[in-house]
Amino acid sequence: LKKYDYQRDNWYVVIEQPIEEGYEVAYRLRTYTAIVLLISIIIVFVLVTLMSMRITRPIKELLKETQIIAEGDMEQNINIVTGDEIGGLAESFNTMLNNLKSMMEQVLKISGEAASIAEIRQYTDKFLENIQSGVITVDNAGKITSFNNAACEILGTNEHSIIGKA
Numbered sequence: 173l174k175k176y177d178y179q180r181d182n183w184y185v186v187i188e189q190p191i192e193e194g195y196e197v198a199y200r201l202r203t204y205t206a207i208v209l210l211i212s213i214i215i216v217f218v219l220v221t222l223m224s225m226r227i228t229r230p231i232k233e234l235l236k237e238t239q240i241i242a243e244g245d246m247e248q249n250i251n252i253v254t255g256d257e258i259g260g261l262a263e264s265f266n267t268m269l270n271n272l273k274s275m276m277e278q279v280l281k282i283s284g285e286a287a288s289i290a291e292i293r294q295y296t297d298k299f300l301e302n303i304q305s306g307v308i309t310v311d312n313a314g315k316i317t318s319f320n321n322a323a324c325e326i327l328g329t330n331e332h333s334i335i336g337k338a
Contacts, residue, residue, distance in 0.1 A: 230258040238265065246273055 192199075230252045237250040246269060252262035297318065300307050306323030310316055319331040327334075 227258075230254050230262070234258065234262055234265070237262075241269060246276075 233252055234250060240248070249266045249269065250262045253259055300320040304322055306326040307320045308316055308323050309318045316335050316337055319334055324331055
């Protein structure tokens with residue numbers, strides 16, 4: 173107990189109050205604080221969940237679309253418009269896909285020409301083997317690239333010993 177300067181030594185003021193009543197304000201404050209904290213945690217959880225879904229949904233779509241393309245279905249484009257890095261990544265995938273389609277078309281065109289060249293070469297080789305005249309073919313560097321049977325008989329050598337020589 174505190175004694176004031178004007179107070180006499182034998183007088184004291186004592187106030188008695190039940191603990192519940194004395195701490196009622198503190199208890200209410202504790203309860204309100206717990207409720208506000210719980211509501212804040214729930215709001216933060218909901219916001220974080222919504223934001224993570226907003227971020228992961230386009231990534232999941234991009235993954236699904238690229239798996240479809242990887243399986244060979246290259247007729248579709250990736251349609252993800254988010255206006256952020258994920259959208260930019262989807263645009264890059266579409267550009268890459270279009271470039272890949274173009275390159276595949278060129279390869280197919282060239283391989284079709286190569287198949288035609290191979291067929292022409294096969295036809296020419298059969299033709300040269302069946303004629304009676306000796307025929308030797310050379311490339312631009314002057315190396316012998318083919319030699320028919322008639323040329324072998326005329327020169328008295330075999331094809332394998334002379335192909336590739338200048």
